[in-house]
Amino acid sequence: xxxxxxxxxxxxxxxxxxxxxxxxxxxxxxxxxxxxxxxxxxxxxxxxxxxxxxxxxxxxxxxxxxxxxxxxxxxxxxxxxxxxxxxxxxxxxxxxxxxxxxxxxxxxxxxxxxxxxxxxxxxxxxxxxxxxxxxxxxxxxxxxxxxxxxxxxxxxxxxxxxxxxxxxxxxxxxxxxxxxxxxxxxxxxxxxxxxxxxxxxxxxxxxxxxxxxxxxxxxxxxxxxxxxxxxxxxxxxxxxxxxxxxxxxxxxxxxxxxxxxxxxxxxxxxxxxxxxxxxxxxxxxxxxxxxxxxxxxxxxxxxxxxxxxxxxxxxxxxxxxxxxxxxxxxxxxxxxxxxxxxxxxxxxxxxxxxxxxxxxxxxxxxxxxxxxxxxxxxxxxxxxxxxxxxxxxxxxxxxxxxxxxxxxxxxxxxxxxxxxxxxxxxxxxxxxxxxxxxxxxxxxxxxxxx
Numbered sequence: 464x465x466x467x468x469x470x471x472x473x474x475x476x477x478x479x480x481x482x483x484x485x486x487x488x489x490x491x492x493x494x495x496x497x498x499x500x501x502x503x504x505x506x507x508x509x510x511x512x513x514x515x516x517x518x519x520x521x522x523x524x525x526x527x528x529x530x531x532x533x534x535x536x537x538x539x540x541x542x543x544x545x546x547x548x549x550x551x552x553x554x555x556x557x558x559x560x561x562x563x564x565x566x567x568x569x570x571x572x573x574x575x576x577x578x579x580x581x582x583x584x585x586x587x588x589x590x591x592x593x594x595x596x597x598x599x600x601x602x603x604x605x606x607x608x609x610x611x612x613x614x615x616x617x618x619x620x621x622x623x624x625x626x627x628x629x630x631x632x633x634x635x636x637x638x639x640x641x642x643x644x645x646x647x648x649x650x651x652x653x654x655x656x657x658x659x660x661x662x663x664x665x666x667x668x669x670x671x672x673x674x675x676x677x678x679x680x681x682x683x684x685x686x687x688x689x690x691x692x693x694x695x696x697x698x699x700x701x702x703x704x705x706x707x708x709x710x711x712x713x714x715x716x717x718x719x720x721x722x723x724x725x726x727x728x729x730x731x732x733x734x735x736x737x738x739x740x741x742x743x744x745x746x747x748x749x750x751x752x753x754x755x756x757x758x759x760x761x762x763x764x765x766x767x768x769x770x771x772x773x774x775x776x777x778x779x780x781x782x783x784x785x786x787x788x789x790x791x792x793x794x795x796x797x798x799x800x801x802x803x804x805x806x807x808x809x810x811x812x813x814x815x816x817x818x819x820x821x822x823x824x825x826x827x828x829x830x831x832x833x834x835x836x837x838x839x840x841x842x843x844x845x846x847x848x849x850x851x852x853x854x855x856x857x858x859x860x861x862x863x864x865x866x867x868x869x870x871x872x873x874x875x876x877x878x879x880x881x882x883x884x885x886x887x888x889x890x891x892x893x894x895x896x897x898x899x900x901x902x903x904x905x906x907x908x909x910x911x912x913x
Contacts, residue, residue: 495636501602502590504632507553509582516544521581523554525562528570531760532661533607535572538581552583557599560587561606563627566615567757567768571607573599573654588629600654601647601905605637608902622743638905646905653898660894667761670885671834678878679723680868681840724870730863732832734821737859738791738813739776739783746770751777752811754785756793759800762837764791764808776812783819785811788829790820792836792845795856799845801836803829818862827867831875834882835867 514520522539529536541550554560556579562570564586574581583589590606592598605611614635619625665673675681741753750771758764777784785791785804793800795816804811813819822829835841848861870878 495638497633498590498635498637499633500593501598501637502559502592504591504629505552505589506591507555507589509551509553514543514546516542518543520546521578522546522550522584523560523578523581523587524549524584525564525570525586528560528562528572529661530568530570532664533569533571533603534658534661535575535578538578546582547584549584549586550582551585552587552589554581554583554589555579555591557592559590559592559599559603559606561590562586563588563629565625566612566619566627567625569607569612571603573603573658575658588627588632597651598647601650602637603654604650604898604902605905608638608905610638611635646901649901653894653901656894657898665889667886668837668839670889671838671882674878674881674885675838675868678870678874678881680870680874680878681722722868724868724874726866726868727826728863729820729865729867732823732827732867732869733790734823735859735863736782736819736821738815738817738819739780740815741772741776741812745772745776747772750774752808753814754791754808754811754817755814756795756797756800756816759791759793759802762802762833764802764804766807772812777810780812783812783815785809785813785819786821788822790822790829790833790836792818792820792862794818794859794862796854798849798855798857799836799842801833801841803833818859826872827869828872828875828879830879832867834879841865841867 519540520543522541523535524539527535527538554574556574556576558574560570560572560574560583562568570587590602592602615627616625618627618631618634620628672681738754746753748771751774752766753770753772753776754764755770758766758769785808787804787806787809789804791802791804791813793816820832822832844865845857845862848864849855849857869875
């Protein structure tokens with residue numbers, strides 16, 4: 464295993480002389496075309512002298528890009544006077560934005576026409592193709608490929624928030640020696656299909672909510688609540704105020720709604736365990752998977768960017784070992800992310816910031832509980848109990864207090880089957896496979912002649 468990386472002398476700086484930097488494995492294969500030959504980096508900076516304080520501007524930050532979809536899902540409309548200091552870049556249609564923060568998240572997106580002239584947070588780098596917008600789609604797929612992402616991760620510095628220096632982007636090479644315009648056209652066609660599908664696909668929580676309403680578990684009156692979940696106040700009859708005049712109570716959106724079935728606390732439906740704290744120095748490339756919050760994604764656990772530890776940690780931390788059917792819930796940082804443990808991760812170990820839930824099969828089906836935990840009805844209950852300023856967290860007793868609708872086991876299974884069917888219909892798996900096949904064709908392998 465490679466234990467050091469070789470970097471050109473001229474790019475070495477004082478801050479580079481760290482163990483993390485010098486011992487980070489890196490792919491030194493520079494075959495291909497330098498990224499900087501194909502794009503201009505951050506071509507337009509925001510001139511704040513031109514900002515009008517009372518005018519609304521479209522602003523794109525990290526939260527605006529979906530890592531799963533690879534598209535911009537929402538920009539913010541912000542008054543000029545409220546633009547943050549990090550709002551410093553301008554974009555045009557056809558530009559590509561790439562997050563330099565936590566590159567493992569794969570935040571890459573093309574600027575569509577509706578977002579042209581938006582202001583972008585400098586946590587992104589703006590890449591403007593020198594050949595015009597016609598190669599944007601090709602560059603987009605390459606930048607989201609596993610090979611390029613691996614190189615970006617190897618360039619990131621810092622442990623708490625790994626970040627890529629803009630100057631280091633000159634080390635990235637694109638996996639082709641000359642441009643194949645047939646592939647440019649193919650990339651554009653694939654991206655158009657991908658973008659159209661992403662705008663039509665329902666998010667998982669919407670699919671689950673629809674099934675809950677369809678089965679009568681939840682009244683469709685919830686729509687009025689969902690549309691106003693982010694309200695800063697709620698209106699109460701004077702007679703119900705009683706002694707609750709504190710700000711927290713009055714500013715918290717209501718979550719109390721009538722279910723058509725009985726609700727029970729999660730504590731009465733499951734047992735709980737905690738994950739284990741394993742220092743980063745113990746991480747390795749193979750062994751027992753060590754599941755962290757970053758591996759949780761839309762009700763499942765991703766194997767991408769999974770890290771591993773020695774088997775000894777399983778023996779020393781038996782309560783942190785995961786079994787098939789367990790549900791894990793994040794309780795630090797990103798509150799309320801939940802996922803179901805499947806056969807692939809039987810025997811893996813959970814991180815200390817994760818609560819392990821062992822549901823009682825006589826009362827609730829694990830898959831049903833996992834789907835319920837994806838809904839805003841569950842997440843909002845947890846978020847209202849979260850504490851902390853710099854980093855939010857939730858106590859175990861608050862997770863145990865979570866109210867869960869519990870229909871019959873037969874009805875639970877029906878709901879699970881319907882949700883799975885709806886997810887399959889809503890899936891873009893085949894298009895993802897086509898894109899992966901296309902991306903693989905672009906990659907230069909060791910067998911490619913010079």
